[in-house]
Amino acid sequence: MGENNHKDQKQLSYDKSNKPFFPSSSSPCSFTAIVVLLIFVSYLLYSFSFISFLNPYSPSKIPNSLLVPVIRLGSGEKPEEQTELKHIVFGIAASSDLWKHRREYVKTWWKPNGEMNGAVWLDKPVNDSVSSSSALPQIRISSDTSSFKYRYRNGHRSAIRITRIVSETVRMLNGTEAERNVRWVVMGDDDTVFFTENLVRVLRKYDHKQFYYIGAPSESHLQNLHQFSYGMAYGGGGFAISYPLAKVLEKMQDRCIERYSDLYGSDDRIHACMAELGVPLTKEVGFHQFDVYGNLLGLLSVHPQAPIVSIHHLDVVEPIFPKTNRVNALKKLMIPAKLDSASLVQQSVCYDKSRQWTMSISWGYTVQITRTYMPARFMEMPTRTFNDWHKRRDFTNLAFNTRPITWTDCQRPRVFYLSHVFSNSSSSDTTTISQYLRHNEWYPKCDWGIADPSDINQIFVYKKPTPDRWNKVVIRFIPSKDSNFAFVNAIEVISAPKDLIGDVATSVSRDGTEKFNGLAKQAMEVVYRINVGGRKVTPFNDTLWRTWVTDDEFFKTGDGSSEKTYFTGRIKYRPGGASREVGPDNVYNTARVGKRSNGLVDMSWDFKVSAGYKYLIRMHFCDIASKSLGRLYFNIYINGNLAYQDFDISYAADDVLASPYYIDFVVDATADDNNSPSGSSITVSVGPSNKTNVDEHGVDAILNGVEIMKMNNSMGSLDGYVSTEMILSTCPNRRNLSIFIAMLAFMCIFMSFYIVTQRKKVRDEYGWTKLSMDILEDNPKSGNQFAARKA
Secondary structure: OHHHHHHHOOOOEEOOOOOEEOOHHHOHHHHHHHHHHHHHHHHHHHHHHHHHHHHHHOHHHOOHHHOOOOOOOOOOOOOOOOOOHHHEEEEEEOOOOOHHHHHHHHHHHOOOOOOOEEEEEEOOOOOOOHHHOOOOOEEEEOOOOOOOOOOOOOOOOHHHHHHOHHHHHHHHHOOOHHHHHOOEEEEEEOOOEEOHHHHHHHHOOOOOOOOOEEEOOOOEHHHHHHHOOOOOOOOOOOEEEEHHHHHHHHHHHHHHHHHOOOOOOOHHHHHHHHHHHOOOEEEOOOOOOOOEEEOOHHHHOOEOOOOOOEEOOOOOEOOOOOOOOHHHHHHHHHHHHHHHHHHOOEEEEEEEOOOOEEEEEEOOOEEEEEEOOOOHHHHOOOEOOEEEOOOOOOHHHEOOOOEOOOOOHHHOOEEEEEEEEEEEOOOOOOEEEEEEEEOOOOOOOOOOOOOOHHHOOEEEEEEOOOOOHHHOOOOOOOOOOOOOOOOOOOOOOOOOOOOOOOOEEEEEEOOEEEEEEOHHHOOEEEEEEEEOOOOOEOHHHOOOOOOEEEOOOOEOOOOOOEEEEEOOOOOOOOOOOOOOOOOOHHHHOEEEEEEHHHOOOOEEEEEEEOOOEEEEEEEEEOOOOOOOOOOOEEEEEEOOEEEEEEEEHHHHOOOOOOOOEEEEEEEEEOOOOOOOOOOEEEEEEEEEOOOOOOOOOOEEEEEOEEEEEEEOOOOOOOOOOOOHHHHHHHOOOHHHHHHHHHHHHHHHHHHHHHHHHHHHHHHHHOHHHHOOOOOOOOOHHHHHHHHHHHO
16 A cells, blocks of 8 residues: 555655755746846847947947038138227217216226227317316217208207218218228217227127128117117117228218108117118117116116127116216226126026025126025016116016016015125136125015025125137037936037028029028038049148049049140139138139030039938039130039029129139939939039030030038938937936836746745645655565555
8 A cells, every 4th residue: 555655656856965856847947047038138138229229329430521620711811800999980979068977977988098999979069178188089079960851840950960970980080091990880879888898899790891780779669669660779879880881871871861851869860771771780789778767787687698788878777886876886887897898797596505595696796695496587587676768667668578576575685786896816817806795775574484695794706707708609408308418429619701601502403493591500511522623632722621632533424525724823702702711722723614626515523422311512613714704604404403504604703704603502312213212413514505605616614613511401410310309219218227127126026926936836745755765675664654654
C-alpha cells in the first residue's frame, strides 16, 4: 500500500545541495525572466526612438552652406562717420514775451561753447544781454508772414511763423561751411527739453541721406483723432527732418502753406507738406508732447523701452520732482542723464519674497514699493496721476492704457524720489550709486499683516552704466506650450547693408509673374553664388567676404552660341542701382554674352536644388559689351517661364553703360514628374527678344552673375517640415517620463506579487517533499515507519 502511494507521486530530483529543482513547465523564474526581458527591451526601444529622433539635428549633419563667414563692410572707401551732435542743427520756436522765462529751460540741455548748432527764432528782438551769451543758441528774428492767409477761427497766426522755421534754418545754412556737416534739422519749442545724447542715438538708426520725418503723436486720443492726426509729429515734443528732405521742403513750403490756410497750428502744416512730398511719419516713442495736466509720475516712472528724447509743456505740468521749482527739478534730472543717459527713467520690476513687496525702479527718477505681488503687465502700465489735455477724467480719451493709483488702501505705493546720484570709479568697474528718499505723504493704515514700506526712509540703487543699451540685438527664447526649456546651438550676428535684400521681388510660375512681398522677413540660405563668365572670387576679393564660383559646371548651352567677355574699365555704381556690397567689381566686369554671329540661341544654366521650398534668384547685369546705349534687349526665363520680356538694360541703368543692376525673382521649386520628391532643379536662361538689334555683330543677351538662396518654408524651417514645436511635442518630456516610471513600478509590483503567489502554490502542492524519497530497502525501520503512518 505504501509502495503504490509512492509510485503515484511525481519524481523530484535534488542537486548536491539537497535543494529541489523544478521542471521548466512550472517554473516561476522563467516568467520572471521574460517580464524583465520585456521591460529591458521596451526601455531600449524607448531610448533609441528618442535618440534617433534628435539625431538628424546633430551638429555633424549641419550643411556647410549654413556656415556664414564674418562680413566686412565697405568697399575700400573710408567708412562714413556716425552721426554725432555736431551733425544736428536745432530750430527752436520761441516768443519774445515768454523768452526771458523759458530760456532757463533751454539752458538745462543746451551745450555751450559751440558744441551744438542751431538758433532760437523770435517774433521780434529782445533787449536782453543774457540771451546773447554762449550758454544759449544764437538769436534769430523770423521774417514777416503777414502776406500769408490764416483762417482758423480762435487760432493764432504765429503758427505760420513757427512752421517756416525749418525753411528759415535751411536758408540760414545755405552756402556756409557749417552746412557741409549738417545731416538733421531738429525742431522744438522754447519749453521743450531735449536729452541730446539719446537724440543722437535715435537718429543714428536712420540713413540721413534719405527722406525721414521722425517724431511722435500726442498722448491725447482726442487731439490725434479730431484736431490733428496720429500720422503727425507734434512740434512741442520735437521732430527731426533729414537735411535732404529739409532742402526739398524749403523749396515748396511757402506754396504749401498757402494751400492750408484753414489749419490751426504749425506742426499740422508741416504734416500737410510732408503728405504732399509722400514722406510718412517715422514714429519714435521717446519724443514726448505731454498733452496732459497734473503730475508726470505715472508716465515717467513707466517709460517705454526706448531712450527718452524730449519732454514738453513744462509750464503746464507739475515739477518733475516735488518741493522744488520746475527748472531746478530739470537740473536734478540732468545729473543722472549725464552719468547714464541711455538708462534714464528705464523701468525695472523686481520682487521681495520675504516681505511680499513689488518694487518698480525708474532709474534716475523714482523707486516705488507696493504691497503684494503685482504682475509685470500691470506695473508697466501708467498710473493716473494726470488728466487729459481736455481736462476730462475719462481716461478713454488717452491713446494708451492706464490704471488707478491703487485699488485698495493697502496697495497704495510708497514713492521714493531721487535725491543724489554719483559715479564710483574707485574699483576697476565704474558703478553709479543713486539715493532715493521717501516722499512724505499720508498713507492709510493696513491690516494685511504685510510689512509696511513706510518704515524705510531711503533706498540705494547700484548700477553699471550701459551706454550701449540701445545698440544691442535682443533675442528671446520662449518655451513652447508645456515645455519647461528652450535651447539654441549657436547664434551669429552679422552686419549687412540695409539694401542687401529688398522686400519686393517678382514671383515666376507657369501662370505668369506677380508681385512678391515680404522678402525681407524670410530666412535664407545661400545655395549658389555664381560669377558668370569670370574666375572664382574669393572672400579676400569681395566686399562682404563672399565666395563666387565659376559657371562652367552649370552652363548648359554647349553649341558655341556664347562667349565670355572681360571689361577693363571702371564699373559705374550709382544711387538706386547695385552697390559694391550687392556685387563686387570682379563680378560685374566679367560676363557671358550671346551674339547674333553665333546664332539666336538662349543661354541657360541649370542648378540642382531641394524640392519643397521657394528660392530667391538674383540675377546681376552690367552692360560691358555694348558699343552704345539702347541697343541691348533680351528676355529672361526661369524654368522655361518668361520672367521678364524685352529687358532694356540701358533704361534700367539710367542710360549709363557699365553700370550694374540686379533683378530679384522668386520661384517655387517642385519636383518634376520623373524625379523623386527629394530633388528638383532651377534653370535660368537669357536670350534674344523681338527687339534684339539686327546688327550681326551686336549682343543678344548678357549675364554677369547669379545668386540662388533657399527661403524658409511654411514651418519657418530650412531643413524640412519640422519645427521646434514639433520636436518638443514629440520628445519625451517630464510628464511622459513620469508615466513611464509609474508603469515600470506597476510592472515590478505585479511581478513581485506573481512570484510570491507562485511560491505559495508550490509549497501547497509539494508539501510532502520535505521527506527524502530515496529510502533504501535494507532499512526496515524507516520503511515500516512510513508504511504504518500511511496506513
